[in-house]
Amino acid sequence: MNATPEKYWIVVGVDGSDSSRYALEWSANLAVQRGRGLTLLTAVGSPDSAGAFREIVPRGGDEEASDRLRDARALLDYAQEWIQRLFPELDVRTRMPTARAADALLEEARAADTSAVVVGSRGLGGLASAFVGSVGVELAAHAPVPVVVLPKRHEAAHSAKGRVVAGVDGSESSRRAVEFAFAQAWWTESELVAVCAWQPMAAFVSAMGPVPPEAFDDDAVEATARRTAEAELEEMRTAYPDVSVDLRTVRAHPVVAILDESSPADLIVVGTRGRGGFGGLLLGSVSQSVLHGAHGPVAVVR
Known part of the structure; x- marks a missing residue:
């Protein structure tokens, strides 16, 4: 039995920050160039995943959890619509796991059909942020595929040809x-x-x-x-x-x-x-x- 995936995907973390927007555009451009699909991932982290701070982070209730899911879904839908306007030929799929951002991205990185993971270097900041600077470091240290980290600001990726x-x-x-x-x-x-x-x-x-x-x-x-x-x-x-x-x-x-x-x-x-x-x-x-x-x-x- 041939276990080779029929299509490979580039995974990009999306959290609404400037750096994740640049990461989204850059990864889409890379996916088009290399004939890959693009996976948009937003991690809906719960207070239970706050690690050592889980006892002091307010847990909220069902209504707060529902709000997080709704906001994450809206962000993914907006990101997918926006990127497919720029790259209409691109195959795009979405993921919205309930987990820490680093854990969710690492799990996706270990999938047989993932060829790379792209994230922004800075998230929105604060305990509610899905992505922070340490996520890129953690991913780079443990992901089995190349990890690309985009800074908060950089030149537009759509037509840029750098070395x-x-x-x-x-x-x-x-x-x-x-x-x-x-x-x-x-x-x-x-x-x-x-x-x-x-x-x-x-x-x-x-x-x-x-x-x-x-x-x-x-x-x-x-x-x-x-x-x-x-x-x-x-x-x-x-x-x-x-x-x-x-x-x-x-x-x-x-x-x-x-x-x-x-x-x-x-x-x-x-x-x-x-x-x-x-x-x-x-x-x-x-x-x-x-x-x-x-x-x-x-x-x-x-």
């Missing part, structure tokens, strides 16, 4: 991010800018004892970084020969290097954790810092 900027460091997570970046660059006919950041080794090894002379040779360190990046890009260059690739080795912290190379119209692609990351952290420091500092969409790939 794809990918962080490269030779880690397993980075390799999967590069694969996603190449595919996205190919579908959108965009240039791929691969950024491999490096820093002088002497600053890291001086506390460990005598410093070998080569630790002070910046040219050697940069050459090693370029070889690492070239090796990582080689297979994908072969798979996507039409994608124009600009490899940049930059002497800087990875976060600074990636953000400096990007504009609000670009898609930034990073892995969840680079080389040397701490396994106990929810997200690697680079991916989390890029999420918070970017002015355009950021895709985080596990």
Whole structure:
């Protein structure tokens, strides 16, 4: 029996905030480009799902629950009508689970026919908000598919053609991010800018004892970084020969290097954790810092 889904879907979280509206438009544009359907999801979180605060959050009654469901349904209907006016050829379906936003989106992300999840970086704010900044971080850390986070403000997605900027460091997570970046660059006919950041080794090894002379040779360190990046890009260059690739080795912290190379119209692609990351952290420091500092969409790939 063939378990391959007949159609793949991009899931987008909708909560009525500016960032979720940008996420909706961006994800619809991506779905059209890649021949996907679009799933609009609004989580109707109850006070029972408020975690550690559930005892102090007013529970309300049946009337309040009915109001939440009615408002969520109205939001989904409005979002579906609005996006299908912009993209009449797009297949759209809706989901309205009663759960925390992160839990609802993670469950949808684990479905066999889901190819990506898109959310805004900021929700409406307050305890009643369905989406807050931490949702994007939680999703990026645990979702089995790429998670794209949109900032509160960015350039309109409908006709924007930006570059794809990918962080490269030779880690397993980075390799999967590069694969996603190449595919996205190919579908959108965009240039791929691969950024491999490096820093002088002497600053890291001086506390460990005598410093070998080569630790002070910046040219050697940069050459090693370029070889690492070239090796990582080689297979994908072969798979996507039409994608124009600009490899940049930059002497800087990875976060600074990636953000400096990007504009609000670009898609930034990073892995969840680079080389040397701490396994106990929810997200690697680079991916989390890029999420918070970017002015355009950021895709985080596990």
